[in-house]
Amino acid sequence: xxxxxxxxxxxxxxxxxxxxxxxxxxxxxxxxxxxxxxxxxxxxxxxxxxxxxxxxxxxxxxxxxxxxxxxxxxxxxxxxxxxxxxxxxxxxxxxxxxxxxxxxxxxxxxxxxxxxxxxxxxxxxxxxxxxxxxxxxxxxxxxxxxxxxxxxxxxxxxxxxxxxxxxxxxxxxxxxxxxxxxxxxxxxxxxxxxxxxxxxxxxxxxxxxxxxxxxxxxxxxxxxxxxxxxxxxxxxxxxxxxxxxx
Amino acid sequence: xxxxxxxxxxxxxxxxxxxxxxxxxxxxxxxxxxxxxxxxxxxxxxxxxxxxxxxxxxxxxxxxxxxxxxxxxxxxxxxxxxxxxxxxxxxxxxxxxxxxxxxxxxxxxxxxxxxxxxxxxxxxxxxxxxxxxxxxxxxxxxxxxxxxxxxxxxxxxxxxxxxxxxxxxxxxxxxxxxxxxxxxxxxxxxxxxxxxxxxxxxxxxxxxxxxxxxxxxxxxxxxxxxxxxxxxxxxxxxxxxxxxxx
DNA sequence: CGGATACTTGAGGGTTGTCAAAATATGTGG
DNA sequence: CCACATATTTTGACAACCCTCAAGTATCCG
Numbered sequence: 001x002x003x004x005x006x007x008x009x010x011x012x013x014x015x016x017x018x019x020x021x022x023x024x025x026x027x028x029x030x031x032x033x034x035x036x037x038x039x040x041x042x043x044x045x046x047x048x049x050x051x052x053x054x055x056x057x058x059x060x061x062x063x064x065x066x067x068x069x070x071x072x073x074x075x076x077x078x079x080x081x082x083x084x085x086x087x088x089x090x091x092x093x094x095x096x097x098x099x100x101x102x103x104x105x106x107x108x109x110x111x112x113x114x115x116x117x118x119x120x121x122x123x124x125x126x127x128x129x130x131x132x133x134x135x136x137x138x139x140x141x142x143x144x145x146x147x148x149x150x151x152x153x154x155x156x157x158x159x160x161x162x163x164x165x166x167x168x169x170x171x172x173x174x175x176x177x178x179x180x181x182x183x184x185x186x187x188x189x190x191x192x193x194x195x196x197x198x199x200x201x202x203x204x205x206x207x208x209x210x211x212x213x214x215x216x217x218x219x220x221x222x223x224x225x226x227x228x229x230x231x232x233x234x235x236x237x238x239x240x241x242x243x244x245x246x
Numbered sequence: 247x248x249x250x251x252x253x254x255x256x257x258x259x260x261x262x263x264x265x266x267x268x269x270x271x272x273x274x275x276x277x278x279x280x281x282x283x284x285x286x287x288x289x290x291x292x293x294x295x296x297x298x299x300x301x302x303x304x305x306x307x308x309x310x311x312x313x314x315x316x317x318x319x320x321x322x323x324x325x326x327x328x329x330x331x332x333x334x335x336x337x338x339x340x341x342x343x344x345x346x347x348x349x350x351x352x353x354x355x356x357x358x359x360x361x362x363x364x365x366x367x368x369x370x371x372x373x374x375x376x377x378x379x380x381x382x383x384x385x386x387x388x389x390x391x392x393x394x395x396x397x398x399x400x401x402x403x404x405x406x407x408x409x410x411x412x413x414x415x416x417x418x419x420x421x422x423x424x425x426x427x428x429x430x431x432x433x434x435x436x437x438x439x440x441x442x443x444x445x446x447x448x449x450x451x452x453x454x455x456x457x458x459x460x461x462x463x464x465x466x467x468x469x470x471x472x473x474x475x476x477x478x479x480x481x482x483x484x485x486x487x488x489x490x491x492x
Numbered sequence: 493c494g495g496a497t498a499c500t501t502g503a504g505g506g507t508t509g510t511c512a513a514a515a516t517a518t519g520t521g522g
Numbered sequence: 523c524c525a526c527a528t529a530t531t532t533t534g535a536c537a538a539c540c541c542t543c544a545a546g547t548a549t550c551c552g
């Protein structure tokens with residue numbers, strides 16, 4: 001993808017997300033769209049930012065999927081969240097200088113880096129934009145809460161169904177999934193396993209269960225939800241925790 | 247405890263916490279200490295705020311322990327975080343109007359309610375205070391990340407050890423635990439189970455394992471860490487995620 | 493076409509859950 | 523201070539869930 005186009009698009013997506021949740025004025029919207037940023041591309045598997053780093057810019061996802069993760073001492077990985085275009089997964093680095101986790105490209109990825117200095121300037125000059133960004137980090141925290149519930153108290157099939165429902169909903173918001181319930185889900189089963197805290201083998205078996213129930217199909221990086229009602233019921237999915245409306 | 251005293255103390259604890267992480271000026275510190283708030287007391291087991299509520303004030307814990315939790319459809323509970331004096335567990339309600347989870351008194355509790363209007367005023371007038379509060383919510387999110395890692399990828403004994411290490415560290419910061427490693431841990435094993443995503447029976451057995459290893463004792467609501475080195479090694483506990491220093 | 497990666501399947505073992513009951517601690521009223 | 527009711531902790535037996543190891547199959551990519 002063209003770098004200029006990619007930057008323009010990612011800033012538009014961000015502005016759209018912030019407007020949807022915090023009602024930006026035209027003025028505020030154009031400030032977001034005029035952010036300058038250095039665009040970089042990554043290959044699937046690359047670290048974008050690593051635990052311990054002290055970033056000087058925030059990563060705005062332009063295209064592709066990323067994730068936050070942490071490792072245990074003996075090399076087990078836990079994925080903490082998935083990130084889609086329009087997300088700024090390390091926005092917290094503006095106030096928490098040292099990264100307590102890493103950021104990884106799950107697919108080939110293009111990222112626009114918005115300098116901290118610039119974000120500090122606009123948040124100082126525009127308190128409403130500061131609040132919109134703050135709100136965005138609070139929604140992040142809300143998603144963590146939902147994931148904790150899913151990890152601790154949902155069965156494996158419920159948990160997996162929950163992830164599918166969340167991703168579909170979030171993709172819809174940014175226009176990357178439509179009402180036909182077919183969309184790109186371009187990660188490996190191993191990644192899903194690390195997000196659910198399970199082994200890849202068990203994820204594979206859980207997946208077959210959902211398939212044989214006729215709820216979904218997933219192949220070649222494309223996911224189809226065959227029965228949204230049953231899938232979201234199973235997952236006890238209620239999008240309130242995404243705080244999509246102000 | 248006297249209500250006035252309790253309010254004064256909770257505001258001091260809050261000011262101290264914010265100063266430690268974000269370096270308040272004397273002026274800013276006194277603004278925090280002059281917040282007006284209605285103090286209320288709760289009994290262990292009371293809901294302070296419930297999922298779906300739209301709060302108009304934020305709950306500042308003055309004395310006792312609280313927790314955030316969510317329930318599944320079939321009545322299973324997941325505790326999402328523990329909250330100690332000086333914490334404002336529902337600070338996010340300032341920007342996310344509807345509660346996506348509930349807040350519960352784990353012990354008898356006194357809470358100072360700071361009106362949203364007042365918080366909006368001081369964050370508008372004092373951007374540095376706004377950032378200090380924002381930072382506090384970002385630390386919250388960081389703790390969620392660490393809990394996700396613990397739930398997904400640590401063994402039950404490691405996970406439990408991790409919780410003990412975290413709580414000890416956080417109690418130290420607010421002066422409720424000292425270098426002798428003995429401190430109040432006034433919750434039930436059932437609560438710990440709901441925080442770890444395990445059954446009470448298994449928590450009990452895990453506890454006996456830690457006891458028989460000579461790492462801790464826990465009885466009558468008092469926890470003693472006998473070997474901090476071994477306990478924190480087992481838990482792979484690294485307090486970086488608490489972001490105690492700016 | 494060949495090598496690497498990802499997915500699938502099977503077998504067996506460890507961890508954790510459920511159910512039920514006993515033992516202990518806690519709290520309250522007399 | 524005791525007696526009782528209640529809540530919490532502890533124990534045992536068994537089943538379900540999930541993990542590991544290992545091998546086989548499919549898919550992707552140069």
